[in-house]
Structures are given as C-alpha cells and as structure tokens.
Amino acid sequence: MxxxxxxxxxxxxxxxxxxxxxxxxxxxxxxxxxxxxxxxxxxxxxxxxxxxxxxxxxxxxxxxxxxxxxxxxxxxxxxxxxxxxxxxxxxxSYLPAQLTEDELTGLVAEAVAQAAASGQTGTAAMGRVMGLVRARTGQRAEGGRVAAEVRRQLQG
Incomplete structure (x- = not known):
C-alpha cells in the first residue's frame, strides 16, 4: 500500500x-x-x-x-x-474548508423543512434533521456546530 x-x-x-x-x-x-x-x-x-x-x-x-x-x-x-x-x-491548514455560518444555517433550514414536510417537527425531529445535514455537510462542519444549529432552529 x-x-x-x-x-x-x-x-x-x-x-x-x-x-x-x-x-x-x-x-x-x-x-x-x-x-x-x-x-x-x-x-x-x-x-x-x-x-x-x-x-x-x-x-x-x-x-x-x-x-x-x-x-x-x-x-x-x-x-x-x-x-x-x-x-x-x-x-x-491541512483540513478542508469549513462551511460558513450562513451556509450551515441554510443547509439546516432546508433539512428542517424537509423533516417538517414528512410530518416531523420540534425536537423529536432532531435525529432525522441531523442525519440529513450530516449527509450534506460531510466533513465540512463539526458535529457540535451542526447540532447546535439544528437545536436552535428546531426550538425557534
């Protein structure tokens, strides 16, 4: 190898x-x-x-x-x-560029809307939304940042 x-x-x-x-x-x-x-x-x-x-x-x-x-x-x-x-x-400097706050907010908003369209809302949709967002962000956003934004949008 x-x-x-x-x-x-x-x-x-x-x-x-x-x-x-x-x-x-x-x-x-x-x-x-x-x-x-x-x-x-x-x-x-x-x-x-x-x-x-x-x-x-x-x-x-x-x-x-x-x-x-x-x-x-x-x-x-x-x-x-x-x-x-x-x-x-x-x-x-060796890591891929991270998503900006605006990009992350937009991705989370899309995932929240998608979860709401399938009938999941509020904090009960946290797992579904996290799965959708993590699939889209990959390694370009830390899990903690993603979770905080998802929690903020689901509660707000």
Missing part, C-alpha cells in the same frame, strides 16, 4: 519547517505525525492510515488544541492559550 498523500505532505512540510527554523510549525507537525503513527499502530495489527483517517486524526488534534486554548484562557494563561491557537491554525 502506498503512503497517503496527506501524510507525505505532513512529513515534507515538517522538513521544510525544521529547515526554516519555524518552531511552532515544526513542533505542531511533529505532534500531528506522532498522533498519526499512534493511530496506525493502535489495535491488533499495524496498518497504514488512508487520507480520510489522517484527516480524522488531524480533526481530533484541532479539537484538542481548541479546548486547551479555552482552558488556558479561562485559567489566566494567555501565553499558553496563544500557543495552542497557533498550533490549531497550523493543523487547520
């Missing part, structure tokens, strides 16, 4: 960052590659991750950075929070 394109890109970007002496980028890419390798050896047998699986690992790492930045900011550590945000930005 050939090495996934995204993993190769991470490795070559790490080499470039080291040569450029970009400490934040090189440290972040090292951590990301370590997370990918950890995932590859997890389970009963080692295997190579596909690009989609590497993206899933990167998404998890972005979420960790966001939560850590929030925790550091709440604890009065703006320096550490800024470092986490910088790492988050580096990792987000």
């Amino acid at each position: 050939s090495t996934p394109v995204l993993k190769n890109r991470l490795q070559s970007d790490l080499t470039d960052a080291i040569r450029a002496r970009d400490q934040v980028r090189s440290a972040t890419l090292r951590l990301a590659l370590t997370a990918v390798k950890s995932q590859e050896v997890a389970g009963s047998s080692a295997r190579e991750l596909s690009d989609d699986e590497v993206l899933a690992v990167l998404r998890t790492e972005v979420k960790k950075r966001r939560e850590a930045a929030e925790a550091f900011a709440a604890a009065g550590r703006p320096d550490r929070a800024e470092r986490e945000r910088a790492e988050q930005e580096v990792l987000e």
